[in-house]
Amino acid sequence: AAAAAHATRASPQTVQWLVDNYETAEGVSLPRSTLYNHYLRHCQSGGLEPVNAASFGKLIRSVFLGLRTRRLGTRGNSKYHYYGIRIKPSSPLNALAQEDDGMSAAAARPPSQGGQFKKKSDDGDFHSGSQATAAAGPGGGVDSHSQQALHLQYIGDANAALPVFEEFSLGDCILPDGVDESDVSEFLSAFREHSEMVLDLIVTLQLNQVESLWLGFWQSIDEGGAASGDHDFRFEKGKLHILCGLPPFIRYIQNCEFVLYQTVINSLIPDVLKQIPGSLTQTLRNFAKNLEGWMQSVLKDYPIDFKMSKILTVNAFAQTLRRYTSLNHLAQAARAVLQNPQQITQMLVDLNRVDFNNIQEQASWVCQCDDSTVQRLEQDFKTTLQQQNSLEQWAMWLDTVVTRVLQPFEGQQEFSRAARQFLLKWSFYSSMIIRDLTLRSAASFGSFHLIRLLYDEYMFYLIEHRIATATNRSPVAVMAEYMEMDQQNGKHANGAIAAGDSGDYSTAKRPKME
Numbered sequence: 001a002a003a004a005a006h007a008t009r010a011s012p013q014t015v016q017w018l019v020d021n022y023e024t025a026e027g028v029s030l031p032r033s034t035l036y037n038h039y040l041r042h043c044q045s046g047g048l049e050p051v052n053a054a055s056f057g058k059l060i061r062s063v064f065l066g067l068r069t070r071r072l073g074t075r076g077n078s079k080y081h082y083y084g085i086r087i088k089p090s091s092p093l094n095a096l097a098q099e100d101d102g103m104s105a106a107a108a109r110p111p112s113q114g115g116q117f118k119k120k121s122d123d124g125d126f127h128s129g130s131q132a133t134a135a136a137g138p139g140g141g142v143d144s145h146s147q148q149a150l151h152l153q154y155i156g157d158a159n160a161a162l163p164v165f166e167e168f169s170l171g172d173c174i175l176p177d178g179v180d181e182s183d184v185s186e187f188l189s190a191f192r193e194h195s196e197m198v199l200d201l202i203v204t205l206q207l208n209q210v211e212s213l214w215l216g217f218w219q220s221i222d223e224g225g226a227a228s229g230d231h232d233f234r235f236e237k238g239k240l241h242i243l244c245g246l247p248p249f250i251r252y253i254q255n256c257e258f259v260l261y262q263t264v265i266n267s268l269i270p271d272v273l274k275q276i277p278g279s280l281t282q283t284l285r286n287f288a289k290n291l292e293g294w295m296q297s298v299l300k301d302y303p304i305d306f307k308m309s310k311i312l313t314v315n316a317f318a319q320t321l322r323r324y325t326s327l328n329h330l331a332q333a334a335r336a337v338l339q340n341p342q343q344i345t346q347m348l349v350d351l352n353r354v355d356f357n358n359i360q361e362q363a364s365w366v367c368q369c370d371d372s373t374v375q376r377l378e379q380d381f382k383t384t385l386q387q388q389n390s391l392e393q394w395a396m397w398l399d400t401v402v403t404r405v406l407q408p409f410e411g412q413q414e415f416s417r418a419a420r421q422f423l424l425k426w427s428f429y430s431s432m433i434i435r436d437l438t439l440r441s442a443a444s445f446g447s448f449h450l451i452r453l454l455y456d457e458y459m460f461y462l463i464e465h466r467i468a469t470a471t472n473r474s475p476v477a478v479m480a481e482y483m484e485m486d487q488q489n490g491k492h493a494n495g496a497i498a499a500g501d502s503g504d505y506s507t508a509k510r511p512k513m514e
Helices: 002-009 012-021 032-046 053-063 092-096 113-121 142-152 181-203 207-218 237-243 247-268 278-298 304-338 341-352 356-367 371-386 391-409 415-439 445-470 475-498
Strands: 022-031 068-072 079-087
Touching: 012 022, 012 032, 012 053, 022 032, 032 053, 032 079, 032 092, 053 181, 068 181, 142 278, 181 207, 181 237, 181 247, 207 278, 247 304, 247 475, 278 304, 304 341, 304 391, 304 445, 304 475, 341 371, 341 445, 356 371, 356 415, 371 391, 391 415, 391 445, 415 445, 445 475
Parallel strands: none
Antiparallel strands: 022 079, 068 079
16 A cells, blocks of 8 residues: 555656566566666656655665665675566666666576575675675585575575565554654555565575664664664654554554565475485575574664564574475485385384274273274375375375364364364374384384384475464464463463462463464
């Protein structure tokens, strides 16, 4: 709505000028400064009053939907570009290309993926005059860039666009003195652009620059509104802190970052079962480990509710990243087992010795599962193992199991609860089988233990996604909700202990999950 409003307020002559001279196209980019300089020339020749760079950015995004921002160029000479737009071949602006500062010969042609990433990995930091940070990690030499280029081959779509954020609404909240709707619109536009920059850095594995980008956005604005770095908007810190104290604003930023981080996850690990190098796994895990500390430092002087909301969100992202990389690591280890005929034969011998009737009798009063369902899972598991199916075929079987069990609850309010209960029952039964194998000193115990770890983790992954789909949220948002529930439960329990209460804490208030 804010972008549309900007397009409405803009001169029709300017909107038509944009349409006449530019067009969207895949794989091309133009420097932001170039477009703004063209716009200033247009205003000068037409006797129009130009808007500032931030407002022009909102205008061009409202006319050409889906534009992304990227930082391209060599170290010390990098600039922000609008990605997905070019000058029309018939436009007279092409004659200005060689005159305008920042217009490169490559700007109007699709860069090769390797060249594009190399440019970005050679990029400096986000603050003029600051010491450059190597994209690939400490050292940042030729080896680092070579490894980064190797890692990028395993990443999903690095050009994936950030989905449109939801519309911001104050609801019943009234803006306090000191800020108005134009301030909100200006900041949210800049925040959208900032989010696109974060996405671009992470999916191109320039992970060490994320902290600098966060600092450049959240801490580069002084009391007088002067912003350092390449951000176009000017915003007083006092106004920003007022906005960050408003509950609707906090919720909106959190929901937008759920979208951002889920897009990042989908790009970094598009297939949790597909093999990726151990060095990339470690790089992503190290990145996840740093995220909370970076966010704590960036938001050290922000309102506590806003700070806690953003830390919860980034922790959910970090936890999801760690879980998915662990799942991927388990998948590669299990793949070797499932491809070994001798190990499969031994597993079948040991599995046939397991007393499933006894396990069902012991577990029935805890799980209350239907005997026929348990027997069917047992037989399906043995059949799939005997067929020596691939890891991907096993994954399809697990997905079928989840679909079959949860189908009666589709579209019902208790779907999420039923899904979580199934996950607990699955884990309980698998632990009982591992216990039986342990007591029998099964030769294939190690193989079963590895397979059990993988299947439990993959079941968690499937259930998480089913709940996300059923509740119309992202898996990262689902993870954040569970983490918030754990925090609330911990607070209630600690409060009860501090008060000397040794009673049952299970009745303590907690956020509603369904």
